[in-house]
Amino acid sequence: MDQPKRILIVEDDQFLREFYQELLSAEGYAIDTAADGETATSKIYEGGYNLIMLDIMLPKKDGLQILKDNKAHPPKKPNGSVVVLTNLGQDAIIKTCFELGASGYIIKSALNPDQVLTEINNYLKAGA
């Protein structure tokens, strides 16, 4: 196995953020995190992630704005797929996210950790 795949987790809830970090680290991925919109934007702008897990409701700047900024200012190094993390069901927001370049979404409350892992692996495979 060469370079571990890099995943950026953007999630404001500390427990959930650390949970995803723990879950995915155990799988051997290199994890980076951001707890608010502005940190997330600068990290995405630096680029080089294989996958970005992006929460929508965030302090300072919400997920939709992050996606818009990403579109307006392409990152220095290219990023892989963006998967939107959401608690809201199939709302109109998800449709907007797809229009802004997201590849898919995960409803956090609907999945058990093993299901989350399966989804993430699928997105990474599809993006590779």
Add this chain to the structure above:
Amino acid sequence: MLQSFDLISGLLILTFLANIFLAFFIHYRSSKTPANITFELVIYSIAFWVTAMFFYRLTSLQYSELFARLLYFAASFTAPSFFLFGLFFPRERPNKFLIGITIFCTFFISILCLIPGLIIKDVSIVPGSEKIINFGKAYPFYIVFISGFFTAFYVTLLFKFFKYRNINNLIKVQIQYILIITSIVSVLAMLTNLVLPTLGIFVVNWLGQVLTTFWVGGIAYVIVKHRFIEIRFVVARAIAYIFLLLAIGGIYSILLFLVSSSLFKIAFTQEQIIFYSVITFLVAISFGPLKRMTERATDKYLFKGYYSSEEVLKVLSTIIGSNLDLNRLIFDVLNRVLIELRISKGAIILFEQNNIYHISQIGYDNKVFYKENLNIMLSKTNTVFIEDLEEGDMKQLMRSLNISLFRVLEVKNELVGLLLLGEKSSGEVYSDQDLKVIDILAPEAAVAIQNAKSYDKIKRFNITLTEEVQKATSELQIANTKLQELDRLKDDFVSIASHELRTPMTAIRSYVWMALHKSDVPLSEKLTRYLNRTLISTERLINLVNDMLNISRIESGRIEVLPTAFNMQTLVQDVLAEVEAKAREKALILEVMPTQLPQAFADPDKVHQVLLNLIGNAMKFTPQNGKITISFFSDGNTIETSVKDSGVGITQEDLSRLFKKFGRLDNSYVAAATSGGTGLGLFICKSLIELMGGKIWAKSPGLNLGAVFTFSLPVANERTLAEAAKYTKKVKEGEVKLLEPVNI
């Protein structure tokens, strides 16, 4: 030399009578519209013209020139009166300037006609033929005048014909007839009486007048056939009047001649006989109007006291019977009494619980209406007349207030008002007739005033009521707006709260799962059981929040229904693919009975949700190795989809509660508890199916014998597709919500 009385003279008399008959006909119709009055004017002018011709033909050379001038004078009124009629017909307000011009021109030309030598120079008699007129220098004015006004008349009527063509068919037809009849007759008459005489031909100079008989006949036809002028009782009255005229005229003419010839031995020439006969007729005609005129004049200037009690009471009864408006009623009654009985001043004061409620007065000062003055009078019940009183306080009071007579108005001993009357305009004493009329009138007026007062009160009450209703309505509207706002706030709150709830719930769920599956120490059996129950409860909590959100959205009308035609069996296969993994865990057999089916007409997303719910339920309540069968049935109008399981079943009494909110059954609690059910799924299914115009029901042979859940939806046939709007439910842009997914 004198032209003899011949056939033409007879014809002229007939024409005159025909015109006069028509004039009375119209004069006695009920309404006096300007169009009718001007039309009457037309006929009078024609009758005048006919009469003038009659005399012109019969007079000797000596007077011929004078009568020729009179003939043209008479003729000058015909054309402008036609034009005036054309302006006013059917109910229009013509330009005042036009009317002024017409009157001025007519006045000018008619004066010209009368001045010797201007239009008529002289007349020469040709024996055995019509007289010949030599025209003067001003004759061309006359030609222009007559032909000009007739042309203006045609143009006006033509203009109105086009104006009313598409608005009022009756008026259109009337104009059509009047135009045709008048134009034929007037063109012919102008030919015989204007064009030919100008060229020096006078043989048929009389024909124009006689032709007007046809005109009268034609107009009479339009009156009868096309309601040109409403008839009513006119015919009988007109005929009676004509007979009266003939009788009076005839009797007096005959008397005149008999008396003259037998008593005074006077022989009359034919000319004189005709002349006197016509004058007797004129006397007969003018007697009626003259009598009315002189009566009116003497009444006005000499305060003549006579009137007909019956007439006065009839007029007053009409006023009383046709008026419900209190102010109008009182004023009209008072005004009429003063006019008819010729009284200088008067007042009617209305009382309500012995307080002045309303005063209507003509000619009195306000000091009359002081309450202490009036109270003294209210004690009397009969008509009190100042002349009948002994000297005393009452007489003193009445004299000081200029009251000659008063009468209390009551209904069934209840005070309504007080009628005060001043002295008579003539200064005379009230007659017995006056007092009698007041005695008859007073009770009748009292009842009418009482009624009008009640009506007035109801009217006022109605106004207050309307105001109250308006106030209440606007308050309700405000309340409604507030409620809508609250509803929106509630929805927002539920939405945000459930979102906020789910973040910690997701954390609990995830960490408990990790504790169960990724623990770095082995778990005891007890700890595993505890953690398992925590996990299931958390999942139930999440599902509960989802279901509550869904119900809130359905109930607040935020869920759209967008029906399309789709294949139900394909949709079922999709749902089965989703639940396959879960079914395998419990080793359940999922079976579909393939059936030949028409397409369904519903919102596939919502049906998907329902199927997921029903199949999910079946799986929850069916033990290991059980079987779930999905079957279909269609009668061509609806498609029924049934989900049958071999699970725990439902008792009869529980069947009715199934589709209610939190209708989960007590005895299946264990199954529900271990499966994460919420008790809201079937309620959501029912709401969704009903939104799509379908039905849902459940059957079970009993406990542990399984259950069948069936829902029906419309088939996509011509009828449902045509009524697509009935099955569609649109939601305002920005308010649309989707359903939270079902967890199985």
